[in-house]
Amino acid sequence: MLGRQGFEIQGRFRRRYEATLRAYGYDTPIDDFLQGDGYSETMMQRLGFGEIETMDFSAYEGANVIHDLNKLPAKKLQGKFDFIFDGGTIEHVFNVPNALESIFRMLKPGGRFVSANGFNGWHNHGMYQFTPELVWTFWRRACNCNVIDCRALPALPTTKYPALAFSDPAETGHRLKLRGKIGPGRTYLYYEVEKTSDSHLPDFALQSDYETKWQGHENAGQTRLEA
Numbered sequence: 001m002l003g004r005q006g007f008e009i010q011g012r013f014r015r016r017y018e019a020t021l022r023a024y025g026y027d028t029p030i031d032d033f034l035q036g037d038g039y040s041e042t043m044m045q046r047l048g049f050g051e052i053e054t055m056d057f058s059a060y061e062g063a064n065v066i067h068d069l070n071k072l073p074a075k076k077l078q079g080k081f082d083f084i085f086d087g088g089t090i091e092h093v094f095n096v097p098n099a100l101e102s103i104f105r106m107l108k109p110g111g112r113f114v115s116a117n118g119f120n121g122w123h124n125h126g127m128y129q130f131t132p133e134l135v136w137t138f139w140r141r142a143c144n145c146n147v148i149d150c151r152a153l154p155a156l157p158t159t160k161y162p163a164l165a166f167s168d169p170a171e172t173g174h175r176l177k178l179r180g181k182i183g184p185g186r187t188y189l190y191y192e193v194e195k196t197s198d199s200h201l202p203d204f205a206l207q208s209d210y211e212t213k214w215q216g217h218e219n220a221g222q223t224r225l226e227a
Helices: 013-023 041-046 096-106 132-142 208-213
Strands: 081-086 107-120 146-154 187-194
Touching: 081 096, 096 107, 107 146, 132 146, 132 187, 132 208
Parallel strands: 081 107
Antiparallel strands: 107 187, 146 187
């Protein structure tokens, strides 16, 4: 985990969590997923994620891997993890390119990265809010990773603003049209990517619609990587 994620159940959310657990075959009281200090290691282990290590800038919340994501990770951390979860950390890191490269380096081939960071409605929460263009441009085309899922995930989904899956803008050559489709409330950009044996770090990445317009330019072929 990037940052030690909390997990506490309050009021109406208890029924929602219990219904979700039942839907996925967990006939277990929600209280069995909670731990006394309000963090989420017990939940992650009960869901089958095994032993959890937590990375943070400092040890003030009990993280056991101390690292500044503005900097690239030490060699001992590279290729170490099968699964990395970010429930809202990268938005607080100034050097986002280094943070993304760090995640790539720390994943094993075949490993998965799941992110849920601010997309809309998180004004002044962190330094950044992110868009699906980052997912498709950096992870898919620049790094040649598999994008398993990419969607807007409202903190409180409604009939008018449900979760919304995103396709790759490079498939059409046009930016995603999102006006009226994303609500004003807090919404996460949720995505899951898989690093493969053919994945690699890029020299640079170009936004999809510009790259499409620049096809034929002498540098265009250097940025399009075949999956």
